[in-house]
Amino acid sequence: MGLIPDETISEIRERADIVAVIGQHVELKKAGTNHKGLCPFHQEKSPSFSVNGDKGFYYCFGCQQKGDVFSFVMEYEGKSFVEAAESLAGQLGIMIPETGASSEQTAQRRSEKSQMLEVNKLATEFFRGQLAGADGEKGRKYLKERGIGQEQVEAFQLGYVPEKWQLLTDFLQARGVDLQVAERLGLLKRNKSNRYYDFFRDRLVCPIANTSGDIVGFSGRSLATGEAAEKAGGKYVNSPESAVYKKSKLLFGIYQARDAFRKAEHCILVEGNFDVIRLHEHGFRQTIAPLGTAFTDDQALRIKRLVGQAILLYDGDRAGRAATLKALQILLAQDVSVKIASLPNGEDPDSLIGREGPEALQQVLSRAQPAIEYFIHEVWVRADRSAEGRAKTLVEAAQVLRSISDPTQRDFAVGTLATALGVENATLRQGLRRALQNLREPRRSHQNPQQRHMDPQSQIGNNNREMAPKRPPPKPQLDIICILAEFPELLADAETQDVLSYLTDSRLRDMYTAAKEGKPMLSVTDDPGIAKALLSGAFSGVASPSHCLEEAANTLKYAQQMREMAKLQKQIEEANRRGDTELERQLIREIMLLRKQVD
Numbered sequence: 336m337g338l339i340p341d342e343t344i345s346e347i348r349e350r351a352d353i354v355a356v357i358g359q360h361v362e363l364k365k366a367g368t369n370h371k372g373l374c375p376f377h378q379e380k381s382p383s384f385s386v387n388g389d390k391g392f393y394y395c396f397g398c399q400q401k402g403d404v405f406s407f408v409m410e411y412e413g414k415s416f417v418e419a420a421e422s423l424a425g426q427l428g429i430m431i432p433e434t435g436a437s438s439e440q441t442a443q444r445r446s447e448k449s450q451m452l453e454v455n456k457l458a459t460e461f462f463r464g465q466l467a468g469a470d471g472e473k474g475r476k477y478l479k480e481r482g483i484g485q486e487q488v489e490a491f492q493l494g495y496v497p498e499k500w501q502l503l504t505d506f507l508q509a510r511g512v513d514l515q516v517a518e519r520l521g522l523l524k525r526n527k528s529n530r531y532y533d534f535f536r537d538r539l540v541c542p543i544a545n546t547s548g549d550i551v552g553f554s555g556r557s558l559a560t561g562e563a564a565e566k567a568g569g570k571y572v573n574s575p576e577s578a579v580y581k582k583s584k585l586l587f588g589i590y591q592a593r594d595a596f597r598k599a600e601h602c603i604l605v606e607g608n609f610d611v612i613r614l615h616e617h618g619f620r621q622t623i624a625p626l627g628t629a630f631t632d633d634q635a636l637r638i639k640r641l642v643g644q645a646i647l648l649y650d651g652d653r654a655g656r657a658a659t660l661k662a663l664q665i666l667l668a669q670d671v672s673v674k675i676a677s678l679p680n681g682e683d684p685d686s687l688i689g690r691e692g693p694e695a696l697q698q699v700l701s702r703a704q705p706a707i708e709y710f711i712h713e714v715w716v717r718a719d720r721s722a723e724g725r726a727k728t729l730v731e732a733a734q735v736l737r738s739i740s741d742p743t744q745r746d747f748a749v750g751t752l753a754t755a756l757g758v759e760n761a762t763l764r765q766g767l768r769r770a771l772q773n774l775r776e777p778r779r780s781h782q783n784p785q786q787r788h789m790d791p792q793s794q795i796g797n798n799n800r801e802m803a804p805k806r807p808p809p810k811p812q813l814d815i816i817c818i819l820a821e822f823p824e825l826l827a828d829a830e831t832q833d834v835l836s837y838l839t840d841s842r843l844r845d846m847y848t849a850a851k852e853g854k855p856m857l858s859v860t861d862d863p864g865i866a867k868a869l870l871s872g873a874f875s876g877v878a879s880p881s882h883c884l885e886e887a888a889n890t891l892k893y894a895q896q897m898r899e900m901a902k903l904q905k906q907i908e909e910a911n912r913r914g915d916t917e918l919e920r921q922l923i924r925e926i927m928l929l930r931k932q933v934d
Contacts, residue, residue, distance in 0.1 A: 339420050343431055344405075347423050353404040354388040356423070360411060375411055376400045378600050383882060394873075396883040399814070399890075401873075412546040413589065413637040422547065450516050451579045454507065455542070455550040458522055461506045462494020462540040462553075470497045474539050477558055481609060482689065487616050490591050491541060492550070498537035498559070521575040522553075537567065541608050543580070543626065544590040546641075552580035554587070554608055554627065571608075573627050582626040584633040587611055593641065595620035601644035601674075603700070604630075604662065605684050606655065613685045617693040619700075622648075630662040635669040644672040646703050651678030660731060663706055667738040675709035676700050707748040710735055733770040743897050750904035760908045807864050808840040811890040816843050818887065820856055820869045822880045829884065837891035900929055 354363060354370050363370040363386060374384035374395040383396040394401040400410065408419035424431050466474045466488070474495025478488065487493075496502065507517055514531050517523045523531045538555035545551050552574035557567040574580055588611040596602055603622040605611060614622040621642075625634060638645055645666055649655040659675060666673045676699050678687060688696050704712065710732065732752065739745040753763040807813065815834055819826055829835075829847075838844045842865060846856040857866055874880060903926040910919040 339417065339431055343424070343429065344420065347420060347427065347429055348391065348404065350427050350429070351391075351404045351423050352388065353391050353393065353407070354386055356404050356426075357386055357393060357407055374398060374400070375597055378598055383879065396879055396886060399811070399886065410640050412593075413641040414546060447516070448578050450513065451520055451577060452549050452551070454512055454516050454520060454522070455552070455579070457507060457510060457512065458503065458517075458520075458553070459492055459494065459542045459550050461503055462496055462535075462542070463492060464494075465497065465502070466493065466495035466539075471495045473497070473537075473558055477539055481613065481685075483609075483612055483616055487612050490615065491588075491612055492544075493612075494540040494542070495558075496533065496535045496538055496540060496555075498563075500532045500536065503533045503535070504531045520552075520577055520580075535572070537563070538572070541587070541612075543574070543585065543587060545585060546589055546593070546637075548590050549579070551585070552577070552582070552626075556609070571627060582628055583631040584637070585626055586623040586634055586637060587626055588615070588623040589637070589641070591615065592621050592623050596642040600642070601646055601672075602638055602642050603646050603648050603676075604638075605648050606650055606658065607683075607685075610684045613688060614696075617688055617696070619693075619696070630658070630665055632665055632669065635662075635665045635671055638666070639669050639671050644674075646674045646676050646700060648676045648678070648684055648700070650683040651680050655683075660710075660735070663710070664735055664738040667706060667735070668740065670740050673706040674703035675706060676703040677709070707735075707739075707751060711752055729766055729770040733767045736767065743894070743901060747897065747901040747904060750901060750908065754904065754907060754911075759912055760905065807868075808843055809894075811887045811894075812838050812840055812843050813865065813868055814874075814887045815884065815891070816846055816856065816865075817868055817871075818874050818880055818884050819847070819850055821874050822884075823850065825881060825884050826850060828881055829888070832885065832888045834888055834891070837888065837895055896929060900926055903929070 357363065357372075357375075358370075361372040361375050361384065363372040364382075366385070368387065368389065370386040370388065371382045372384050372386075373379055373382050374397055376395060377398040377400075379397050384393065385396070386393045392401060392403050393407060402410070404423065405416060405419050408414060408422055409416060412419070412422070414422065421431060423429075465471050478493070483493075503517075504514070504523055507522075508514060514523060518525065518531070521534055524534050525531055535553065535555040537559050538557055541554045541556070542550045543552040543554060554571060554573045557570050557572075559567040573582070576582060587608050592602065592615075599621040601621060603614065603619055605614065605622055605624045607624055611622050611624045614620075623638075625631070647659050647662055647666075649659045649662070655678070663673055663675065678684070678699060682690075684696060687699070736745060736748055736752075739748060749763060749767070750760055753760045815829070815838075819829060830851075835844065835847055838847060842860055842862060845859045846865075849859045850856055857869060860866065874883065903922055907919055907922045907926065910916075910922060
């Protein structure tokens with residue numbers, strides 16, 4: 336799909352009923368000119384999610400998610416803009432012309448995708464029927480041994496195929512399917528005589544669904560034993576990539592986990608399909624996994640759009656820890672909040688549940704460490720103490736730290752690592768810079784676009800330059816000014832919440848002071864962007880502006896606490912350098928207390 340013409344986007348936006356689109360997923364009730372409901376993007380008990388059908392936008396006073404019908408589909412279903420536009424256009428019966436392609440080519444491409452999805456649907460029906468039928472005993476026995484019950488068999492549409500060569504071929508042919516389409520999907524292969532045969536044989540089959548629930552591919556787990564297992568072609572075999580299946584962009588279990596994301600407000604990322612199914616079986620239904628490949632930027636972006644927070648629960652072996660480190664960097668670069676749950680050596684989620692039960696896994700998850708703490712305590716502290724080992728780990732530290740896009744958090748992480756090592760902050764920074772210089776292939780592909788033009792040394796350097804006022808101002812700060820501009824009666828509430836102390840942008844501080852003095856806010860700024868924001872009426876018609884003000888103030892309070900912790904960290908380093916043990920202990924107590932408030 337190429338670029339979508341502007342007039343087509345406008346037609347979709349005008350014809351899409353945002354209340355109806357969101358109403359498919361959220362129970363909405365009329366509230367004045369708006370509709371209200373429980374926010375689908377975070378867990379809440381009282382409705383703070385507002386949809387304005389006339390203006391075509393939504394806003395949540397709890398988590399500040401807002402946007403139009405396109406952004407809702409993108410965020411809720413984890414889709415790109417083009418995917419969201421295609422989905423909406425399909426619902427509305429709008430044809431999307433493809434730039435650079437003839438209408439005949441476009442129709443042919445869409446027809447192929449539709450055929451592929453229909454063939455995959457039929458194949459899923461076949462696999463499920465085989466599992467439930469007389470030839471499915473082997474598959475049912477395997478699922479019972481793995482502790483997977485009927486509820487998850489249904490949820491994941493699990494199936495089985497016996498050790499026979501043409502069962503699926505005959506099934507599809509009997510239903511008039513073009514077998515060349517099934518071949519492109521990897522369901523069928525051809526032998527030397529050019530005859531079709533089934534690709535999946537004697538395997539437990541896991542259909543792979545996209546965020547809309549369409550089956551786009553399959554993963555088959557061999558049930559062969561002995562010599563047959565050696566000839567089976569691998570423990571797992573997967574569908575090849577096709578027009579409907581891009582494994583680097585999807586995650587196994589993503590469709591089944593969507594509702595659980597909103598309840599748990601995080602996802603659990605594991606390594607394998609059956610880890611996902613097993614954890615769902617025991618109530619951890621926010622669990623997902625990559626599709627047999629290394630974790631990718633696109634998968635991290637999908638997690639960011641759908642939930643924003645992740646707990647990494649990879650296997651407790653050397654390979655699992657290496658995969659954890661790589662996934663950690665990718666998630667941090669996409670601004671996903673990450674925690675790491677460490678499993679015992681040689682253990683994986685499935686084996687831990689099987690040996691000690693789900694309670695043991697819950698304890699592991701409850702002890703999950705924030706990403707940087709994990710790196711310091713689980714990676715750095717356990718590193719090889721030789722010069723070569725420390726140099727290698729220093730490179731890993733530099734890669735992880737420069738993946739952190741927020742400059743305040745990055746600066747705090749460097750200080751925390753320096754304290755753990757008992758070295759001065761400046762000494763560690765110097766070592767990190769040298770480590771980055773020695774990298775042969777700098778990791779640029781996992782950085783945000785804003786970071787790619789920055790020198791790696793400046794990213795790990797001091798934070799003063801990055802804390803200067805930026806244009807536009809920080810969004811939570813600007814939101815507060817916009818709320819007060821539309822609801823000046825809330826100024827007393829803002830004073831009670833000490834909002835002024837959280838405003839770091841001098842322009843916004845001047846506007847707040849002007850409002851306190853009874854002057855128009857716009858009289859003290861010539862910034863067109865700020866003026867436009869104030870005049871947009873973004874918060875008009877909201878159900879609870881006071882709640883919105885409180886949430887924005889809490890966001891600013893958290894940011895201030897992070898800055899205070901970074902400041903205390905530097906004071907601890909200075910006290911350590913001077914040998915002032917008493918002051919250092921006092922400052923450590925202060926930072927521990929502040930961290931509890933933040934957590």
